[in-house]
Amino acid sequence: MVIAIDGLYLLMARTGLGRYMESLVREILKAAPENKYYLYDGPLNNAIYRMQRLTDDPATLTRFTDLCRFVVPTLTAKRTLAALGGYLTGRSKRALDEVELFWGPGFKGVYKQQMTTVVTIHDMSHEYFPEALHSDLLAYLKRYIAEAVSNAHTLIAVSENTKMDIVKFLKADPSKIKVIYEGVSGEFRIIEDPDLLNTTKDRYNLPEDFIFALGTIQPRKNILGLLKAFATLCAKPSFKHCLVISGAYGWKSKDIYSSIATLGITDRVRFTGYVADMDLPCIYNLADVFVYPSLYEGFGLPVLEAMACGVPVVTSNVSSIPEVATGGDHQGTGQVRGGTIV
Numbered sequence: 001m002v003i004a005i006d007g008l009y010l011l012m013a014r015t016g017l018g019r020y021m022e023s024l025v026r027e028i029l030k031a032a033p034e035n036k037y038y039l040y041d042g043p044l045n046n047a048i049y050r051m052q053r054l055t056d057d058p059a060t061l062t063r064f065t066d067l068c069r070f071v072v073p074t075l076t077a078k079r080t081l082a083a084l085g086g087y088l089t090g091r092s093k094r095a096l097d098e099v100e101l102f103w104g105p106g107f108k109g110v111y112k113q114q115m116t117t118v119v120t121i122h123d124m125s126h127e128y129f130p131e132a133l134h135s136d137l138l139a140y141l142k143r144y145i146a147e148a149v150s151n152a153h154t155l156i157a158v159s160e161n162t163k164m165d166i167v168k169f170l171k172a173d174p175s176k177i178k179v180i181y182e183g184v185s186g187e188f189r190i191i192e193d194p195d196l197l198n199t200t201k202d203r204y205n206l207p208e209d210f211i212f213a214l215g216t217i218q219p220r221k222n223i224l225g226l227l228k229a230f231a232t233l234c235a236k237p238s239f240k241h242c243l244v245i246s247g248a249y250g251w252k253s254k255d256i257y258s259s260i261a262t263l264g265i266t267d268r269v270r271f272t273g274y275v276a277d278m279d280l281p282c283i284y285n286l287a288d289v290f291v292y293p294s295l296y297e298g299f300g301l302p303v304l305e306a307m308a309c310g311v312p313v314v315t316s317n318v319s320s321i322p323e324v325a326t327g328g329d330h331q332g333t334g335q336v337r338g339g340t341i342v
Helices: 017-030 048-052 077-085 090-099 135-151 160-170 194-203 223-234 253-263 281-286 301-308 320-327
Strands: 002-006 038-042 061-063 101-104 114-122 156-158 177-179 208-216 244-248 269-273 291-294 313-315
Touching: 017 038, 017 301, 061 077, 077 194, 135 160, 156 160, 194 281, 208 223, 208 281, 223 244, 223 253, 244 281, 281 301, 291 301, 301 313, 301 320, 313 320
Parallel strands: 002 038, 002 101, 038 061, 101 114, 114 156, 156 177, 208 244, 208 291, 244 269, 291 313
Antiparallel strands: none
């Protein structure tokens, strides 16, 4: 079979979606090497070469070089829509005649007669938090998710909750949506090598005793709620832990940072910024508790990553998170109220 994959999100290696896609493409190549794969990833990206090194037969995976996509979707908002559009040139459209299956792992598909299209929808956060997105990006998501619902042969939702949201907001046919949960990479495990752990601890200047949180610094991740709860704990003389937060700067992050001084916990909170994938399992292992207080997630992979590393998890009981954390019983874990740690 000839399969084409939209590789845009391989450009975003530092995001959860980028990690999800790279792991999934790697496993697809291992599981079905008899297929021929085209990867649309743009001529300025080296993701194709990373992927080719993961297969015994690099010729199995070929780049479509005529894709008109030269920038990543992290540029200024004015250019975001054009960057995400991924328009194909005439030559690439003709090349699609050979393709039997197209997979769009990030909301957007390509649709042609005689070609099956599968599109993955990770969440519907733009419907719940439209104010968190620039108008161009919001328009993009609304347009292409609706297009996928109308034209894709199959939709993949990463959780039952996301499937319900797709049906709720777009009146999609439930029988067209298949739920395929995300998986945890084998790199996330209990680590007993003290040298490896200490090297990571020194690299990020981590304290001896700490609570760990991971996620983009933005309101949807409920970092402010976490900081308020942490400040309450810090008021107890017996509580000595620090709070370590890792993740990229996001929307309204300045408001979150300024709240730390207001709460009087400046000396107890540390931001590491982006953490390299190779270091993340060690940080999970070093933490005494992992906290994930997000107000909405399409899946919530860090919850499973932390569990795989053997660290206790306290998380919110909203959207897909209890489904993921408890194997589908939707009862939630930790002590939460209304999605906010108390």
